[in-house]
Amino acid sequence: MQASPLIEVRGLTYCYPDGTKALDGVDFHLSEGETVALLGANGSGKTTFVLHLNGLVSGSGSITVCGMRLEKSNLAAIRRKVGLVFQDSDEQLFMPSVLEDVAFGPVNQGLHVGEAKERALEALQLVGMKHAGGKAPYHLSAGEKRRVALAGVLVMNPAVLVLDEPTTFLDPPGQRELVNLLKRLPQAKIIVTHDTSFASALATRAVFFSSGRVAGEGEPAALIKRFEWSAS
Numbered sequence: 001m002q003a004s005p006l007i008e009v010r011g012l013t014y015c016y017p018d019g020t021k022a023l024d025g026v027d028f029h030l031s032e033g034e035t036v037a038l039l040g041a042n043g044s045g046k047t048t049f050v051l052h053l054n055g056l057v058s059g060s061g062s063i064t065v066c067g068m069r070l071e072k073s074n075l076a077a078i079r080r081k082v083g084l085v086f087q088d089s090d091e092q093l094f095m096p097s098v099l100e101d102v103a104f105g106p107v108n109q110g111l112h113v114g115e116a117k118e119r120a121l122e123a124l125q126l127v128g129m130k131h132a133g134g135k136a137p138y139h140l141s142a143g144e145k146r147r148v149a150l151a152g153v154l155v156m157n158p159a160v161l162v163l164d165e166p167t168t169f170l171d172p173p174g175q176r177e178l179v180n181l182l183k184r185l186p187q188a189k190i191i192v193t194h195d196t197s198f199a200s201a202l203a204t205r206a207v208f209f210s211s212g213r214v215a216g217e218g219e220p221a222a223l224i225k226r227f228e229w230s231a232s
Contacts, residue, residue, distance in 0.1 A: 005029040006160055006188050007053060007065050007082075014048060014059030014212075022048045023059060024212040030160065035182075035189040037199035037220055039227075040209035046192045047087075049209070050162045053190075054082040066159055080109075083158030083187075087165040089145035090137075092152060098124070098140070099133035102152045109156075123155040124148070127181060143174035147181070154185070161185065164192045196224050 007030040014023040023045050030036055038046045051057040053065065055075045063070035065078045086092055095101040099120055106116035124130040127147040137145060146166065153161065163182075167175050179201050182189065193199050199206060199220050206220040208227055216223055 003032060004067060005031050005064075007063070007190075009052075009064075010062045012049070012052060012059055012061035012063065014052070014057065022212050023052075026061070026212070026214055028207065028214065030188055030190060032188055033186075034205060035191065035203045037203035037206040038190060038192045038209060039194075039196070039199060039206055039223065040215075044209040045212040046209050047164055048212075050084070050164060050190060050192055053160075053162060054079045054084060056084075080156055081159045083153035083156060083161050085146075085149050085153055085161065085163045085166065087168050089142070089149040092149040093137035093145060096136060097133065098129065098135050098137055098148050101137060101148065102155050105152060105156050119155050120151070123151040126154060126185075127151045141174075142169035143171075143177060146170065146174075146178065150181075158187060161187045161189045162192075163189065165194065166191060167193065167195045167198050196220075200224070 009026060009028040012023050012026040015021050026049060040046055048057060052059060052063060055070060055078065066081045068074040068078055070078055093101050095104055099117060102120035102123055103116040106119055107113055121130055121133060124133055127150055129144060129147045129151060132140065132144065137148060140148065166178060170178065175198060182202055191202060203220045205217060206223045207217040208215045208223055216226060
């Protein structure tokens, strides 16, 4: 018997306040163990789509996450299941030290500070940043900030990782390090990216967005060739 998808989206539609349709009947699924790259031009709806997955944006249609319908009563539980890493890590790093930043989520969930910091150290170890626990986030490089932001999501033990343009601000060595790190993590992943090399290195499937719709999906290299699309 086939397992139910971790995420299932049906007929998702969203309009901006000015009436512009950002999403137009999107269907999508994510299975356990998958890494799916979302490709497409700026304004095609990719980021708007992923913001729906933990209720930061709300349109019409249906979204089910780990068997839970996305609605107000399930929102807190769903946000623990779907960990979102923003394009700009500075949007997620705001505490005086790296350790406090990563521990913030568990503390906010009611965990004792000491236990939260232990979990934070484990998450920092996982991303290779345990040594930076006492540093201020603004002293870190772009790649280090990305790792710390990821640790702040991993500490909540999500079932799904969603990363929005994760290679932004990263040099080629930083991108390679991120690929290797993400390959080691067991969570299913959704990656919004313009970087076709990054998508090909990580994704098991790609979905191409165009004008708020899913225009195609399949194996990443074949999909990129089909749409003759690249970051350039």
